[in-house]
Amino acid sequence: MSTLRARMMATAILFNGNDMLMMKRSPKRTLSPGMWASVGGHLEPEEINDPKTAMLREIYEETGLSPEELENLHLQYILIRQNQQEIRQQFIYTATAKRREVIQTEEGELHWIPKEKVLDREIPFIFHSLLEHYFTYGPSPSIWVGTAGFDAEGQPAVHWTELVDPQKR
Template sequence: MITLRLISAALLFNARGELLMMKRSMKRTLSPGMWAAVGGHLESFEMARPRAACLREIEEETGIREDEIPGLRLQYILIRLKDQDIRQQFIYVGHTDVSPRIRTSEGDLHWIPRTEILNRELPFIFRYALEHYLSNGDTTHTWIGTAVPGSSGIPEVSWTALQDPEKT
């Protein structure tokens, strides 16, 4: 039976260009011990509102409020099949100079310098999103990334700009 997991996360950068990342607890179900963005699953009342879910997760995991993240915007939608799970992840990008105010049992939060971000153990689809963002930066459109089998047996992500075909 196919199930759907909807996840919303944020790439939060500070003025020094550091990314707020979480070293996930070993007790986490998805990607234990790996490095990830702040975020989590959408609750049933958030199914049509991934930005609201992202803001809720940011506040729950860091104590940082919406008004402290100017310009938070959707940059990526990632889709992958993992066993019988279709995982759809909404990744927002924003900037804040507010440091986390709370501790969470979900993992430890760290500001990671831009040059060290990709030196962490990352879930593969998140690594591809980070590599893409660090190469392309902010764009005026959202990117769709679909996980596909690579030619060498290593998974890859195929990127497409999300556009309204009736307005191009």
């Protein structure tokens, strides 16, 4: 019997005007080398119950943007998927950056991309599906949960559900 492991991550989709900050990942990265993604990373053990703190740390480490330089930081998505023997849970935040100047790190190159050109890039499937959903339904006061699976034709798909608190109905 094989053991499933869990990995928790936090990602930030940052905007400034009509542009979204994207990282062209270094070809040396283990996860999605050479592809386009957003800033983010793994939760440290002390952050397991606090993905927002992890996200703010990742934003600062990868962009140089401090929490004071962000507006409307909001947990918008939670993605759950299986990758071989690992269950990955990813918390995706959206925010507006008050400035465009960002640092560069060994993670990859940061670029501000016009929203209408973001999906033209080589993006991992699950993140592409998330961005399609976000660009279609826009910012939402609700959190959306996406689970990776297959559609009726057997093609990879993300299934979206709005997260609700049944106690509030």
